Amino acid sequence: MSKARLDGKTVIVTGANVGIGKETAKDLAQRGARVILACRDLEKAGKAAKEIRKASGNGNVVVQKLDLASLQSVRSFANKITETETRLDILINNAGIMRCPKWKTEDGFEMQFGVNHLGHFLLTNLLLDLLKKSAPSRIVTVSSLAHIRGKINFDDINLDNCYDPAVSYEQSKLANVLFTRELAKKLKDTGVTANCLHPGVIQTEIIRHLYPTLSIWLKILLVPISILTFKSVQQGAQTSIYCAVSEELDNVSGLYFR
Ligand SMILES: NC(=O)c1ccc[n+]([C@@H]2O[C@H](COP(=O)([O-])OP(=O)(O)OC[C@H]3O[C@@H](n4cnc5c(N)ncnc54)[C@H](OP(=O)(O)O)[C@@H]3O)[C@@H](O)[C@H]2O)c1
Numbered sequence: 001m002s003k004a005r006l007d008g009k010t011v012i013v014t015g016a017n018v019g020i021g022k023e024t025a026k027d028l029a030q031r032g033a034r035v036i037l038a039c040r041d042l043e044k045a046g047k048a049a050k051e052i053r054k055a056s057g058n059g060n061v062v063v064q065k066l067d068l069a070s071l072q073s074v075r076s077f078a079n080k081i082t083e084t085e086t087r088l089d090i091l092i093n094n095a096g097i098m099r100c101p102k103w104k105t106e107d108g109f110e111m112q113f114g115v116n117h118l119g120h121f122l123l124t125n126l127l128l129d130l131l132k133k134s135a136p137s138r139i140v141t142v143s144s145l146a147h148i149r150g151k152i153n154f155d156d157i158n159l160d161n162c163y164d165p166a167v168s169y170e171q172s173k174l175a176n177v178l179f180t181r182e183l184a185k186k187l188k189d190t191g192v193t194a195n196c197l198h199p200g201v202i203q204t205e206i207i208r209h210l211y212p213t214l215s216i217w218l219k220i221l222l223v224p225i226s227i228l229t230f231k232s233v234q235q236g237a238q239t240s241i242y243c244a245v246s247e248e249l250d251n252v253s254g255l256y257f258r
Contacts, residue, residue: 004245006033010087010134011244012127013037014066014120015095017044019204020142022052023237024092028244029056033090038066038077068095068119070106078126087134088127090244093120093141093176099165100209110158112165116172121179128192135191136250139183140243143176145198145258150174165209177256184254193253195243200258201229202236 006028016025016037029035029052037052039045045063052061064080067073081088097115105114124139131137150170153159159168180196187194203226214222239257243249 002242002246004031004247006031006089006245008032009089010034010085011036011090011092012081012088013092013094014068014123015039017041017048019206019233020199020202020236020240021092021094022048023233024094024240024244025061026052026055027237027241028090029053029058029061031245032058034060035062036081036085037061037063038095039063040065040067040069040073066095066123067106068115068123069111071119071122072106074119074122075126078123081127082130085130088130089134089137091124091127091131091137091139092240092244093124093139094240095120096142096144096206098169098206098210099213101165102163104158108158110160110163110168112168112172113157113175116169117175117179120176124179124183128187131192132190137192138244138249139180139192139194140240141176141180141194141196142199142240143180143196143256144169144173146170147173147177147198152178180256181254187253193249193251195249195253195255195257197239197243197256198258199236199239200231202233203230204233204236 011028011033013021013025015021017039025035037045037049049061049063053059066077097112100111103111109118177196180194183194
């Protein structure tokens with residue numbers, strides 16, 4: 001509901017080619033920001049950027065390659081941003097992968113922990129100087145209610161001994177919350193805030209790896225359940241947008257919103 005404008009400000013949204021990220025990017029573009037869609041698939045991202053430019057009337061929406069499953073890609077992306085952008089006002093760590101098979105990132109980390117937490121952890125740290133230089137600025141990380149069941153398996157962080165896609169997702173989303181809390185402490189008095197959130201249960205492509213594992217009956221049941229109970233992507237983006245622009249959060253940091 002906030003009428004906040006972002007003219008002259010720069011925003012990065014990770015995973016902005018579909019779902020909650022794309023809807024968030026569109027809203028921030030409508031508020032006048034320069035919006036950088038940080039995505040791994042340039043073709044999909046290019047189409048999303050075109051749609052967002054058209055829908056928002058803001059031509060300042062660009063795409064930069066970022067694959068969070070590769071720390072090299074995270075470093076290249078951050079280098080490009082720090083070399084070419086003069087400011088960064090809002091970083092939205094939105095991209096996510098849920099309940100995928102036992103996959104590894106390029107660096108050998110379990111995929112969900114690697115993408116959802118480690119990729120964003122490195123990205124945020126590499127962009128901190130630019131965020132501090134642009135203060136007041138905000139870091140918003142999209143976690144999940146699933147973090148409540150999460151546990152950090154310090155002895156087997158990649159769950160090599162007993163991989164369970166749900167346990168891995170929960171661990172990665174708890175890591176998002178813990179990272180936000182610690183970051184907020186470290187950023188005290190810098191003018192940079194860090195908050196995280198649960199967007200709700202939203203109709204997006206997040207179930208793309210879970211869906212094929214469901215029985216035919218569950219797949220059939222999922223259709224009416226999702227229509228009746230899941231929220232739209234527009235509703236799903238509201239908590240991210242609230243954390244990114246809301247005036248009453250100017251000095252609020254280290255919290256989890258839902
Ligand atoms: N939907 C829900 O009900 C729900 C509930 C709680 C939390 N969340 C969280 O909300 C966030 C957004 O998810 P969504 O629901 O909008 O799902 P989505 O439609 O599947 O979008 C996920 C986005 O993340 C990107 N992504 C995945 N792996 C990546 C990688 N290695 N590098 C860069 N980008 C990558 C995807 O890119 P590609 O299209 O190229 O794969 C896509 O843009 C996630 O963090 C998710 O955990 C969602």
